[in-house]
Amino acid sequence: MKKLLSFLLLLASTAAAQDALFPAQGNSKLDVIRYDLDLHIDPTQNLLQGVAAVRVRLASGLKEVDLDLSDRLRVSRVTLAGQDLPFSQGNDKLHIGPLKSLSREVTLNITYSGLPHGIQDPSAPEWDLGWSQSGNSTYVVSEPVGAFTWFPVNDDLPDKALYSFKVTVPKPYLAVANGLLTQTLDAGTETTYVWENKRPMAAYLATVNVGEFDVVNLKTSSGIPVQNYFAKDGGITITARYALSLAPKMIDFFEGLIGPYPFEAAGGVVLNKDLPFALENQTRPIYGSRIAELDFVVAHELAHQWFGDSITPKTWRDMWLNEGFASYFHELYITQNEPQALEREMQDLYQDAQKRQDGSLTIETPEELFGEGVYDRGALALHVLRQRIGDDAFFRTIRSYHRRYQHKTASIEDFLKVASSTSGKAEVVARWSQEWIFQEALPPYPGS
Numbered sequence: 001m002k003k004l005l006s007f008l009l010l011l012a013s014t015a016a017a018q019d020a021l022f023p024a025q026g027n028s029k030l031d032v033i034r035y036d037l038d039l040h041i042d043p044t045q046n047l048l049q050g051v052a053a054v055r056v057r058l059a060s061g062l063k064e065v066d067l068d069l070s071d072r073l074r075v076s077r078v079t080l081a082g083q084d085l086p087f088s089q090g091n092d093k094l095h096i097g098p099l100k101s102l103s104r105e106v107t108l109n110i111t112y113s114g115l116p117h118g119i120q121d122p123s124a125p126e127w128d129l130g131w132s133q134s135g136n137s138t139y140v141v142s143e144p145v146g147a148f149t150w151f152p153v154n155d156d157l158p159d160k161a162l163y164s165f166k167v168t169v170p171k172p173y174l175a176v177a178n179g180l181l182t183q184t185l186d187a188g189t190e191t192t193y194v195w196e197n198k199r200p201m202a203a204y205l206a207t208v209n210v211g212e213f214d215v216v217n218l219k220t221s222s223g224i225p226v227q228n229y230f231a232k233d234g235g236i237t238i239t240a241r242y243a244l245s246l247a248p249k250m251i252d253f254f255e256g257l258i259g260p261y262p263f264e265a266a267g268g269v270v271l272n273k274d275l276p277f278a279l280e281n282q283t284r285p286i287y288g289s290r291i292a293e294l295d296f297v298v299a300h301e302l303a304h305q306w307f308g309d310s311i312t313p314k315t316w317r318d319m320w321l322n323e324g325f326a327s328y329f330h331e332l333y334i335t336q337n338e339p340q341a342l343e344r345e346m347q348d349l350y351q352d353a354q355k356r357q358d359g360s361l362t363i364e365t366p367e368e369l370f371g372e373g374v375y376d377r378g379a380l381a382l383h384v385l386r387q388r389i390g391d392d393a394f395f396r397t398i399r400s401y402h403r404r405y406q407h408k409t410a411s412i413e414d415f416l417k418v419a420s421s422t423s424g425k426a427e428v429v430a431r432w433s434q435e436w437i438f439q440e441a442l443p444p445y446p447g448s
């Protein structure tokens, strides 16, 4: 849900201004308000049949809608208020229109099916992106642009929307999505799981995972339900179960530093597969079976719920707001009982950053998106800001930044404005941002 102002600016421009890193994705003339996905999934066949109800606000005069959808998924019907609409598919786009309706806000019902498949990650060619199958289970890891592999989407990073998922799967499988499980309906040989979200979400954080899972129910001190799902056939170790069991304590810790947990539910999904990374899917991060053993990774994905999920970057160039922040806050979590340890960690990060000669923190290419620089130099930058403006101003900045931009999008410049005004040290912040964020060369480490 974009703000009115940016919507008006859109109206003024004719060209759709997509993200510079992924210009093929998304359509900035559309503002999706919500996606209600009704999906039938057979994980043993990797078969997906769906009806996506996409409620969308159109730029004025727009009579056609282009959404991102993989050509592997075939659309059989598109309707608006019960009336069939013309549509076509090609180049991983679903083109709908012309629309006869004069309303600026419409709900398109899109019926589609197929055998979904991930794509090679443009930011890391060794990884798959989007919908994936592993044994008799399916899962989703979309960051940055994999959402189109499983539902018709406006994959424009700042176009956050509300989501609900109604997922029907054969017994004994379970379907785990974002948000709160609000209904479980028994339909003979199948089960339908309904998941709802009260807060907007960026498309790359949407997920549906189908498999056989053990469920562990926990709660944070503030009463947020934490549900962890462990793949039954995963050989998941006691170490991984223990690391995930720390989630309520980690959320308590972050609430103390940043402010209230931004969503109505929390927890994780641990796969039956050794994925080389974890991903901060909203309310329900996903972990490979081995990486889930690392408590700092669990803390990292939980810190992303504030930084990345609740506050989404305006563009992929602003990725530091995700990875630098999640990295610094997971370091704060693991060193909380030993202040010296944080300093040691930061010095280690600096040595790594120096070896690699980490460049500026503005991301210019897809390959830099998950480069170690944005994590390590990114965390160091925050540590140095904290030293320069002091603990009190630093944590007040963090809290007002989250309060102001939660459930919205922010740019690096938005953060800098909050840091300047909250600390009252505009010059210190400007100089720090020049050295640590914008300049290519890695600045010297303070005190060295």
Ligand code: ARG
Binding pocket: 121, 124, 127, 128, 129, 141, 142, 143, 144, 277, 278, 279, 280, 300, 301, 304, 323, 370
């Ligand atoms: N955002 C994730 C994290 O640092 C990393 C995901 C990287 N992998 C990928 N295929 N996008 O928590």
Ligand code: ZN
Binding pocket: 300, 304, 322, 323, 326
């Ligand atoms: Zn991260």
